[in-house]
Amino acid sequence: xxxxxxxxxxxxxxxxxxxxxxxxxxxxxxxxxxxxxxxxxxxxxxxxxxxxxxxxxxxxxxxxxxxxxxxxxxxxxxxxxxxxxxxxxxxxxxxxxxxxxxxxxxxxxxxxxxxxxxx
Ligand code: HEC
Numbered sequence: 001x002x003x004x005x006x007x008x009x010x011x012x013x014x015x016x017x018x019x020x021x022x023x024x025x026x027x028x029x030x031x032x033x034x035x036x037x038x039x040x041x042x043x044x045x046x047x048x049x050x051x052x053x054x055x056x057x058x059x060x061x062x063x064x065x066x067x068x069x070x071x072x073x074x075x076x077x078x079x080x081x082x083x084x085x086x087x088x089x090x091x092x093x094x095x096x097x098x099x100x101x102x103x104x105x106x107x108x109x110x111x112x113x114x115x116x117x118x119x
Pocket of ligand 1: 025031047048075076084085095097098100
């Protein structure tokens with residue numbers, strides 16, 4: 001009985017956290033990164049690679065979740081050409097991602113990176 005109650009509480013907490021993170025991703029990232037293919041962004045309005053493409057790149061580049069998550073957190077705060085995983089052509093096409101350091105708290109950014117990684 002006690003055990004199942006703890007389980008329920010944990011479940012409620014974790015599902016809440018992911019809903020918040022999902023809303024954050026939509027608010028902070030989806031204006032540039034297409035989040036899912038059903039989002040109807042016109043071709044000429046696309047201003048960054050879609051999020052699934054970004055995540056495939058990050059997951060290919062790092063062998064552990066921790067490193068990948070740390071990369072996302074750092075890149076969103078301080079994007080730079082040297083750190084870019086995408087090829088130069090991506091930058092030539094879209095420009096470098098602007099820093100979003102002042103757009104969200106560290107906690108929000110951590111929640112976003114975790115959510116993108118573990119979804
Ligand atoms: C104003 C538009 C814009 C917003 C908002 C934006 N991005 Fe980006 N992002 C870009 C562009 C353009 C690129 C491709 C160029 C580059 O890599 O810098 C990019 C690339 C990236 C990359 C890959 C970097 C690389 O090349 O290795 C990551 C990771 C990323 N974005 C994460 C995020 C996350 C997480 C959010 C939301 C918190 C976000 N972005 C919001 C424009 C944006």
